[in-house]
Amino acid sequence: FIALAILIDSGIPIFYSQPRLGRGRSIFTIYKYRSMYRHVDSPSDSRRTLKNDPRITRVGNFIRKTRLDELPQFWNVLRGDMSLVGPRAEVPELVGEYQKQVPFYRARLLVKPGLTGWAQINYGYVASVTETSIKLEYDLYYIKHRTLSMDFQIILRTIGTVLRRTGR
Numbered sequence: 088f089i090a091l092a093i094l095i096d097s098g099i100p101i102f103y104s105q106p107r108l109g110r111g112r113s114i115f116t117i118y119k120y121r122s123m124y125r126h127v128d129s130p131s132d133s134r135r136t137l138k139n140d141p142r143i144t145r146v147g148n149f150i151r152k153t154r155l156d157e158l159p160q161f162w163n164v165l166r167g168d169m170s171l172v173g174p175r176a177e178v179p180e181l182v183g184e185y186q187k188q189v190p191f192y193r194a195r196l197l198v199k200p201g202l203t204g205w206a207q208i209n210y211g212y213v214a215s216v217t218e219t220s221i222k223l224e225y226d227l228y229y230i231k232h233r234t235l236s237m238d239f240q241i242i243l244r245t246i247g248t249v250l251r252r253t254g255r
Contacts, residue, residue: 089120089146089155096146097124102159107176110199115168117176118159122147153249160202172238173201174226188216195226198233203245205229205237 090101103121106114123142143151150156163169169176174195177185185192206225213219229237 089150089158092146093121093144093150097121097144100125106179107200108179108182108196109168109176110196112196113168114179115163115166115176117168118162120150120156120159122151122156154203154245155249157202164202168199170199170201171203172229172233172241173198173204174229175204175207176200185216185219189220189223191227192219192223194230195223198230203241205241208241208244208248 093101100121103119103123104116105119107117109115122144123140124144147156160169164171177200182192182196204226205228206222209225210218210222213222
């Protein structure tokens with residue numbers, strides 16, 4: 088259903104892949120449903136998605152809000168690149184930039200990145216270094232306090248976000 092909607096809305100390719108940093112700075116390829124038009128310039132830094140970003144397609148807006156664009160990342164979980172729960176996997180260039188500007192940012196690389204996480208359900212997308220610092224606090228809390236019970240709570244809240252379409 089999602090693949091057909093993307094195909095009708097904005098053509099091929101259906102999937103988007105990009106290098107990301109995993110645990111211990113290992114580089115892997117992340118997979119997502121494509122939610123943006125191809126070859127459209129970003130209003131600023133193309134590595135970051137902005138609120139009301141003109142690159143986002145109509146279907147892309149829906150699948151981002153419901154987090155359905157992340158479903159192909161189950162492949163990354165099955166391959167062992169990612170976990171179900173953990174900090175968001177970022178592109179290597181942004182990690183390098185944030186490590187220079189945000190104290191303790193490197194600590195996120197102590198665990199596998201996740202399909203969902205404490206920071207994602209409590210803060211959502213970020214568009215600035217200041218917001219990245221705030222979101223990092225959630226990631227560090229998760230890394231320090233993670234338990235199976237906490238992971239289960241995060242997964243349940245993520246399912247609620249998908250069903251209510253309240254993604255940020």
